[in-house]
Amino acid sequence: MERLLHVMGSPRGVRSRSDMVARRLIERLAVAEVEALDLASTALPTFDGTTIEGRYDLIEGREVRAEVVEAWEGIGRTVEHFLSFDTYVFSVPMWNFGVPWRLKQYIDVLTQPGLAFTADATGVTGLAAGRRAILVCSGALDIRPGQPGAELDFQTAFMKAWLGFIGITDVHEVQVRPTYGAPEDVEAAMQRAYADADALAAALAG
Numbered sequence: 001m002e003r004l005l006h007v008m009g010s011p012r013g014v015r016s017r018s019d020m021v022a023r024r025l026i027e028r029l030a031v032a033e034v035e036a037l038d039l040a041s042t043a044l045p046t047f048d049g050t051t052i053e054g055r056y057d058l059i060e061g062r063e064v065r066a067e068v069v070e071a072w073e074g075i076g077r078t079v080e081h082f083l084s085f086d087t088y089v090f091s092v093p094m095w096n097f098g099v100p101w102r103l104k105q106y107i108d109v110l111t112q113p114g115l116a117f118t119a120d121a122t123g124v125t126g127l128a129a130g131r132r133a134i135l136v137c138s139g140a141l142d143i144r145p146g147q148p149g150a151e152l153d154f155q156t157a158f159m160k161a162w163l164g165f166i167g168i169t170d171v172h173e174v175q176v177r178p179t180y181g182a183p184e185d186v187e188a189a190m191q192r193a194y195a196d197a198d199a200l201a202a203a204l205a206g
């Protein structure tokens with residue numbers, strides 16, 4: 001692990017529970033270079049209908065407007081930036097059983113054919129293969145693996161499916177649940193998550 005990108009999926013800043021645990025984990029990992037990407041304060045490239053149609057025009061050699069070229073240059077830079085890291089830590093809050101829209105937007109911008117994956121008759125090849133990802137997933141409800149309601153966790157399942165699609169199979173997770181309820185239950189969840197983060201950092205170092 002040499003270059004680590006911390007993708008912050010929560011807009012809650014220092015009050016974010018997933019971020020608190022992610023920061024502790026990153027401290028323990030002692031990686032040479034760490035960059036934090038706060039999605040709440042980062043302007044992402046435009047990814048609207050014109051941009052999507054423009055992709056086909058560009059592929060098929062048709063002329064496109066300057067803003068379409070600019071949008072795709074921005075998307076290309078975003079993917080290139082993402083792929084310049086070998087390790088990712090994602091702070092991922094559960095929002096309506098899935099991930100917050102800002103994180104989903106980042107994933108939609110990144111997941112471009114030819115940039116993040118290729119597909120042909122033999123199947124899909126993820127271009128981020130060989131990298132490592134750690135998911136720090138938080139949620140108000142205690143639906144950790146093995147708990148009642150765990151089947152509602154589309155947040156962790158989606159993140160793992162997406163990472164696999166772009167080629168990342170070395171995936172680890174820390175669960176931070178429940179983050180709402182009796183203060184002693186929330187405190188116990190935090191302490192459990194910090195202990196899991198410490199154990200994971202030790203295992204990855206060894």
Ligand SMILES: Cc1cc2nc3c(=O)[nH]c(=O)nc-3n(C[C@H](O)[C@H](O)[C@H](O)COP(=O)(O)O)c2cc1C
Nearest residue numbers: 010016017018093094095096097138139140141179
């Ligand atoms: C829009 C929104 C939707 C949410 N949906 C869920 C949910 O479906 N399940 C759940 O357990 N918690 C849900 N929560 C609670 C958050 O997951 C919880 O507050 C968590 O701690 C957020 O992570 P953070 O502290 O890192 O921001 C939701 C919160 C918000 C703001």
